[in-house]
Amino acid sequence: xxxVSDRIVTGAAWLSGGGLMLxxxxxxxxxxxxxxxxxDLALLFGDTPWQAAIMGERPVFGxxxxxFMGTFYLVFLSSAMxxxxxxxxxxxxxxxxxxxxxxxxxxxxxLLAGTPSIVMGLFGFTAILFLRKTLLPEAQTCLFLAAAxxxxxxxPYVIRITETSIEAIPEPLRLLGYSVGFTRWRNLRSVxxxxxxxxxxxxxxxxxxxxxxxxxxxxLTGVVAHAGIPGSMFDKFxxxxxxxxxxxxxxxxxxxxxxxxxxxxxxLCISGTLFLIAVCLQKSAEMRWKRR
Amino acid sequence: MEExxxxxxxxxxxxxxxxxxxxxxxxxxxxxxxxxxxxITVIVGPSGSGKSTLLRAVxxxxxxxxxxxxxxxxxxxxxxxxxxxxxxxxxxxxxxxRVGMVFQTPAVFxxxxxxxxxxxxxxxxxxxxxxxxxxMEEILRDVxxxxxxxxxxxxxxxxxxxxxxxxxxxxxxxxxxxAVLLLDEPTASLDFKSAARIEKLLLNLKRRYGILAVSHxxxxxxxxxxxxxxxxxxxxxxxxxxxxxxxxxxFQTIIDVAF
Numbered sequence: 001x002x003x004v005s006d007r008i009v010t011g012a013a014w015l016s017g018g019g020l021m022l023x024x025x026x027x028x029x030x031x032x033x034x035x036x037x038x039x040d041l042a043l044l045f046g047d048t049p050w051q052a053a054i055m056g057e058r059p060v061f062g063x064x065x066x067x068f069m070g071t072f073y074l075v076f077l078s079s080a081m082x083x084x085x086x087x088x089x090x091x092x093x094x095x096x097x098x099x100x101x102x103x104x105x106x107x108x109x110x111l112l113a114g115t116p117s118i119v120m121g122l123f124g125f126t127a128i129l130f131l132r133k134t135l136l137p138e139a140q141t142c143l144f145l146a147a148a149x150x151x152x153x154x155x156p157y158v159i160r161i162t163e164t165s166i167e168a169i170p171e172p173l174r175l176l177g178y179s180v181g182f183t184r185w186r187n188l189r190s191v192x193x194x195x196x197x198x199x200x201x202x203x204x205x206x207x208x209x210x211x212x213x214x215x216x217x218x219x220l221t222g223v224v225a226h227a228g229i230p231g232s233m234f235d236k237f238x239x240x241x242x243x244x245x246x247x248x249x250x251x252x253x254x255x256x257x258x259x260x261x262x263x264x265x266x267x268l269c270i271s272g273t274l275f276l277i278a279v280c281l282q283k284s285a286e287m288r289w290k291r292r
Numbered sequence: 293m294e295e296x297x298x299x300x301x302x303x304x305x306x307x308x309x310x311x312x313x314x315x316x317x318x319x320x321x322x323x324x325x326x327x328x329x330x331x332i333t334v335i336v337g338p339s340g341s342g343k344s345t346l347l348r349a350v351x352x353x354x355x356x357x358x359x360x361x362x363x364x365x366x367x368x369x370x371x372x373x374x375x376x377x378x379x380x381x382x383x384x385x386x387x388x389x390r391v392g393m394v395f396q397t398p399a400v401f402x403x404x405x406x407x408x409x410x411x412x413x414x415x416x417x418x419x420x421x422x423x424x425x426x427x428m429e430e431i432l433r434d435v436x437x438x439x440x441x442x443x444x445x446x447x448x449x450x451x452x453x454x455x456x457x458x459x460x461x462x463x464x465x466x467x468x469x470x471a472v473l474l475l476d477e478p479t480a481s482l483d484f485k486s487a488a489r490i491e492k493l494l495l496n497l498k499r500r501y502g503i504l505a506v507s508h509x510x511x512x513x514x515x516x517x518x519x520x521x522x523x524x525x526x527x528x529x530x531x532x533x534x535x536x537x538x539x540x541x542x543f544q545t546i547i548d549v550a551f
Contacts, residue, residue: 181386
């Protein structure tokens, strides 16, 4: 009897795992099939020579280079805001906060995590309206505002994952540092953080992934269809997910739609590259922490 | 003669009227004992009698658990100076270096063998470079581990056998130049051969350090102890010395009565 149930569970587990891989393969395969023809320099830079475009000597029309750079800046800025604050908050909740404060703050973190992205976009939009009427009449939706709202959106993931990966360290290991006389900070730095680093990396990856794909927030906080590469953090910008959305919704011919698929592939490549960089950083940090 | 010598010497550690409560439940009550260098004092007693709590009260590790209240005093003597560790005699981190502890299950850091030793050495003693390597080798030789691990220092410490891990833990403790060693059933999770090695090591170490150990094995207690304190329901109910330990049957009878 036990054998049968064992087999069923094993089979179901295999099926779920296989299904997941199949779904990912179908999506990526479909994107490649529809998009690969358009994957060339012209997709990125239009008619502009690529050297001149990359150096910023000449503007790009018709290519996705400005959207590419816009997404890169957006992800970089929002990660730079959300990841350090999120990790620090997670550490505080796991190691320093009292039990009562932890459940109170935890509630707010969950509340933030449950906020739909369009609401976060509306929040950013309203914030700008408020600023225009009060302190900064010149204020407008821009890259910085979009990055801040995205950072707010991904912050709870980073906090929660950091907190749980520290709390998941078995108690004897958590107390071991103290038994050799480590101070709380030293125990955190030399023992807990290295052990929790893998979990913290997942939080960072999730944040980066979410920041690069979100459309609802940026729609209301500064993205436009044609803005070129933003000159500063306070300019409007283009972004790949918005470009994809725009192409998919308003294409004039099949060629433009296929361009949308190719753009999706590019977005996937950016996320993939960022994940890879994060994994490499974590691996090398872990080696350094553990060996020397 | 021995008694006379001991009376002249000051104890390295003296616990006086120590009581520990967890959430108002008494775990140790009015415990007093002294530890002299060159001696191994073993605490025996049924489980739940407060043996581990007594050890953790000495290096104030109990405070890491919630709702712990400690009263009484724990006086430590280091470099001719003595003071109560509960009344600011030294900083908490220094106390835990000076009073090293080894747990029942080997507790290595999940890092490389080398880093298990170099981390505390770098942090506390600021040792670096070739001195660090020399010091590490010296300590590993001290605990008889050097020959076994010298070619795999960068391997994860968790890949060592239980006995090797426990010796690594002892090495890590010794690296910090402690004065007193607290050993909480250090051989409980080890096989006979590994346990025998550790016992031999402890008999060597007692010349240099004051050792307070908890043991679950009466045979082991007879082999390594210079003095035995029997703990029951948080109180020391009997203290035994060499005289009592010499005759196994008499020792067994005393223990049977005490338990």
